[in-house]
Amino acid sequence: MTLESNKTLGGVGAILAAIPGVSVVGIILMLIALKGLSENYNEQGIFKNALYGVIFCIVAGIAAVVVMSGSFLLGGITAPAFGPGSALFFAGGIIIGVVVLFIFYLLGAIFFKKSFDILSVKSGEKMFSTAGLLLLVGAILTIILVGFAVMFVAWILAAVAFFSIQPPTT
Template identity: 35%
Template sequence: MDNRTKVLGGVGALLIVLSFIPYLGLLFGLAGFILLFIALKKASEAYKDRGIFKNFLKGFLVSFLGFLVAGIFAGFAVGAHRGGESSVLSVGFLVVAFLLFYVSTVVSVAFYRRALYSLADFTGNDLFMWAGRLFFWGGITTIIVIGSLVMWVGWVLLTVAFFTAEEKGKGEEQLIEREPRG
């Protein structure tokens, strides 16, 4: 992995880690994802594996669309409650919103995991694999709030993975010896 890709990916992941900061968090998160996408695109091209970028992009799109649709259903729930509709309808909209949020989170982190496992195989840096694992298990456990913290730790680990990746990565001879993960 070349130095520019490492810095773009590391700074992008770091900005995502900092996206919890009030007022600036949304800007940090957006900038972080843009930098991370650029880094993953460069890594995909360098390792001649379009799956790295495509899987991460699929995960992002599933997450974004799931959150958007879940937000719409949550808005319906608020509207139904304020409009004097039955509380059953309001609760129904909230349940649908939560299920959409949860399912989109699990599907998206599965794509993130695939992308990061491939990156770990190409770079020889297992921190990418561990970040992918934390995303995946954090996504599954978001149903019990602790999952969000686990995923945040995954972003921290991804930051470290980019900044500690070797300049050139492992050669193809070593990749063949290694069994694919995931």
């Protein structure tokens, strides 16, 4: 794909990634763009790190659902038999699920930051580094919910960075 089409896919993907409900479509578009950009710049780390970031985020969601579902099911089954103790088990399962989600999501953000840092160096667009840093800070702050707003800003900055990539001078 051409640099121009990768810029467009990446920019639109980053905008969609910021919108709940269609963020999966945005991430897929961004991955396609990052694959193309990694080929344009002959740097596979751009795509590989982003792919690892997506994989960690998927694992985060699956692991959290499994842990929390198990907590709901076992808490519901044991509640009549054990009384208040099962409520602690239920709450513990929820807390463990949130911690697992947080850890894997943080790992995903670290890999996205690596990808954006490499892309920043290769493209000369420094806004990618800023977007990567904000994604990481946002992931850290999700534990207190402020991070979601920070990550929204990060995806918008990433979109601006994609649209701002200049073709290499020959």
